[in-house]
Amino acid sequence: MCIQNLPKAYKDPSDHIAQETMILAATFAGIGFGNAGVHLCHGMSYPISGLNKSYLHPGYANVQGVGKKIVPHGISVAVTTPAVFEWTAPACPERHLEVAEIFGADISRAKKEDAGKILSDKIREFLHVLDVPNGISAFGFNKTQIDDLVKGTLPQHRVTKLAPADATQEVLHKLFEQSFTLY
Known part of the structure; x- marks a missing residue:
């Protein structure tokens, strides 16, 4: 998710699909970090x-x-x-x-x-x-x-x-x- 969407979200903040995907990716990362460290x-x-x-x-x-x-x-x-x-x-x-x-x-x-x-x-x-x-x-x-x-x-x-x-x-x-x- 990040590899595909972070560059898009960075280069074009109006790309709402990329922004939404990054919000979801950040949520998943937080869950992973919270559990595994x-x-x-x-x-x-x-x-x-x-x-x-x-x-x-x-x-x-x-x-x-x-x-x-x-x-x-x-x-x-x-x-x-x-x-x-x-x-x-x-x-x-x-x-x-x-x-x-x-x-x-x-x-x-x-x-x-x-x-x-x-x-x-x-x-x-x-x-x-x-x-x-x-x-x-x-x-x-x-x-x-x-x-x-x-x-x-x-x-x-x-x-x-x-x-x-x-x-x-x-x-x-x-x-x-x-x-x-x-x-």
């Missing part, structure tokens, strides 16, 4: 948003009550998703390939060890179509702040412990580095 991308998103000092996402300048620089939660989750899914792929390459296929990848000759790269590339393409900022560097972060982002993620046990592997300080540092730019 979320993991690493969400834990990494909190310090991205919390440590932001300079980025104001397009369209938020005139939103009543915002009045400050903001990286919306969905955007801060999205920018780490390609790196995280590439890292999680060895835990279940079949599921990652299945999702890559839903994104339009031809997986007929795909090797399990390539699942993470295939999926992360398709996600990057999708994010680019949606004009998602080009990684955490687009929010004004520089590489010297990666340690602060890691420190902000480590205490997020509620979500980081649901990842299929141990998200150590070293792993998080590498994932933030890989999320510095997307395209």
Whole structure:
């Protein structure tokens, strides 16, 4: 639902069918998140948003009550998703390939060890179509702040412990580095 309709809803807000489908998709996502939980991308998103000092996402300048620089939660989750899914792929390459296929990848000759790269590339393409900022560097972060982002993620046990592997300080540092730019 999202892959087919989010670009339509984004590019044409008057496309009510796409808008309605996205409302339903968001409802399904909320049910899924509420039951199964979320993991690493969400834990990494909190310090991205919390440590932001300079980025104001397009369209938020005139939103009543915002009045400050903001990286919306969905955007801060999205920018780490390609790196995280590439890292999680060895835990279940079949599921990652299945999702890559839903994104339009031809997986007929795909090797399990390539699942993470295939999926992360398709996600990057999708994010680019949606004009998602080009990684955490687009929010004004520089590489010297990666340690602060890691420190902000480590205490997020509620979500980081649901990842299929141990998200150590070293792993998080590498994932933030890989999320510095997307395209």
